[in-house]
Amino acid sequence: xxxxxxxxxxxxxxxxxxxxxxxxxxxxxxxxxxxxxxxxxxxxxxxxxxxxxxxxxxxxxxxxxxxxxxxxxxxxxxxxxxxxxxxxxxxxxxxxxxxxxxxxxxxxxxxxxxxxxxxxxxxxxxxxxxxxxxxxxxxxxxxxxxxxxxxxxxxxxxxxxxxxxxxxxxxxxxxxxxxxxxxxxxxxxxxxxxxxxxxxxxxxxxxxxxxxxxxxxxxxxxxxxxxxxxxxxxxxxxxxxxxxxxxxxxxxxxxxxxxxxxxxxxxxxxxxxxxxxxxxxxxxxxxxxxxxxxxxxxxxxxxxxxxxxx
Amino acid sequence: xxxxxxxxxxxxxxxxxxxxxxxxxxxxxxxxxxxxxxxxxxxxxxxxxxxxxxxxxxxxxxxxxxxxxxxxxxxxxxxxxxxxxxxxxxxxxxxxxxxxxxxxxxxxxxxxxxxxxxxxxxxxxxxxxxxxxxxxxxxxxxxxxxxxxxxxxxxxxxxxxxxxxxxxxxxxxxxxxxxxxxxxxxxxxxxxxxxxxxxxxxxxxxxxxxxxxxxxxxxxxxxxxxxxxxxx
Numbered sequence: 001x002x003x004x005x006x007x008x009x010x011x012x013x014x015x016x017x018x019x020x021x022x023x024x025x026x027x028x029x030x031x032x033x034x035x036x037x038x039x040x041x042x043x044x045x046x047x048x049x050x051x052x053x054x055x056x057x058x059x060x061x062x063x064x065x066x067x068x069x070x071x072x073x074x075x076x077x078x079x080x081x082x083x084x085x086x087x088x089x090x091x092x093x094x095x096x097x098x099x100x101x102x103x104x105x106x107x108x109x110x111x112x113x114x115x116x117x118x119x120x121x122x123x124x125x126x127x128x129x130x131x132x133x134x135x136x137x138x139x140x141x142x143x144x145x146x147x148x149x150x151x152x153x154x155x156x157x158x159x160x161x162x163x164x165x166x167x168x169x170x171x172x173x174x175x176x177x178x179x180x181x182x183x184x185x186x187x188x189x190x191x192x193x194x195x196x197x198x199x200x201x202x203x204x205x206x207x208x209x210x211x212x213x214x215x216x217x218x219x220x221x222x223x224x225x226x227x228x229x230x231x232x233x234x235x236x237x238x239x240x241x242x243x244x245x246x247x248x249x250x251x252x253x254x255x256x257x258x259x260x261x262x263x264x265x266x267x268x269x270x271x272x273x274x275x276x277x278x279x280x281x282x283x284x285x286x287x288x289x290x291x292x293x294x295x296x297x298x299x300x301x302x303x304x305x306x307x308x309x310x
Numbered sequence: 311x312x313x314x315x316x317x318x319x320x321x322x323x324x325x326x327x328x329x330x331x332x333x334x335x336x337x338x339x340x341x342x343x344x345x346x347x348x349x350x351x352x353x354x355x356x357x358x359x360x361x362x363x364x365x366x367x368x369x370x371x372x373x374x375x376x377x378x379x380x381x382x383x384x385x386x387x388x389x390x391x392x393x394x395x396x397x398x399x400x401x402x403x404x405x406x407x408x409x410x411x412x413x414x415x416x417x418x419x420x421x422x423x424x425x426x427x428x429x430x431x432x433x434x435x436x437x438x439x440x441x442x443x444x445x446x447x448x449x450x451x452x453x454x455x456x457x458x459x460x461x462x463x464x465x466x467x468x469x470x471x472x473x474x475x476x477x478x479x480x481x482x483x484x485x486x487x488x489x490x491x492x493x494x495x496x497x498x499x500x501x502x503x504x505x506x507x508x509x510x511x512x513x514x515x516x517x518x519x520x521x522x523x524x525x526x527x528x529x530x531x532x533x534x535x536x537x538x539x540x541x542x
Contacts, residue, residue, distance in 0.1 A: 067353070072353035082352075082353075180487055270431070270484070271430060
């Protein structure tokens, strides 16, 4: 991320951190092969500016510590307290794992997780994540744009939306019995949102395989929308013609919209969305429209009343 | 003079119980303070502290409301002498909870706070509960009882029932989806208030029937305490 012109001497702080750089690079390359995905995690202090191949969309903001990223999660199948998933999700079975990509596609079929890992080159993407509850994080994800997968199956012209279905493993997910939400957890995007280069199919974070509480073995990440739009532990991706009815919309349509773009001007009915607490920071910060990705995605919504389509 | 017993403890025993309870009531705060000192409050420590203080305000509210039924069921009338202190701890934790909101959530942005109070039902209800609690705390001394007169004082202090309902509403509206705990608190408040309603109704019926006797114990234990003896 630091520009290091070849003609110049390596900046001192980079030179002094070269071990960390090498370790980060090694972990990242390791992530390309499956066995290494389960390997050692990077220390939480790994400097964000040394992430290899950061790609065009990575933020340079300070990373949220690994401990917070993996210990403070909403994954209601494992409990509604944010400390529940880290403890409860470890029973989730992530191998073997297949993802059905079905519906309005020219070549619908199932993909094994190993096959999906090799479908496209993995990239590091440091994204902001804004939760509807008013907190946010900065997370280094590993994945590739979802569009690679969707283009592999070839959406038909009639496909307008994409529906994501999360896993249900009753013996591993204690909360399925409580029906806090309508299981299986489903989420959805409009096809153009799903094909947007920011929308990531994610297999890892912080240089290691996705921890189970973060949605192992694969999830999507849609950084300009509230966190719950980014479905975890996905088992099916459906191309459909009509807007899918998603779990949170079913639970409370007045409070959770299908779009759920991060929007400081549209409050949640019960709390303001104008500001957020970045985990690790004391003062709250202003929330940015589209979580700061407006330049890339605002065009998707031109002409739409985002107060109505919240 | 009667011998001291669990039913009728000596003044020294009551003083000791009171002092012990005072320290116990500070434990939740000490626990949060220790967590802060050890940097062990989770990934979102400010939210953790604000929620923790809110939860303990609610807990102390329920504990305070338990004194009367407990006294009635056990016959330990001296329990009443702990009630003011417990009630003041409700106010103490409510003050800390409110401060955490005003400071760490809003950073004393009075414009935003005003908007919150007007626009967000759960803040409106929480503020109303706090103001009522403050009114009760300020009139919790003997001077206020004399000044208001026992009956008016008691009428005012019955607003603790309203506070309990407002407080649970405040909590339940904050929860995104899983209403298990709010419903549990609602059930406890309903139980505590329901017991009172049941007893009142029984006494009223007994009075109407001309019987001034408690159906089981053979005597009426008045819910209303004689003015001036409220805090003994």
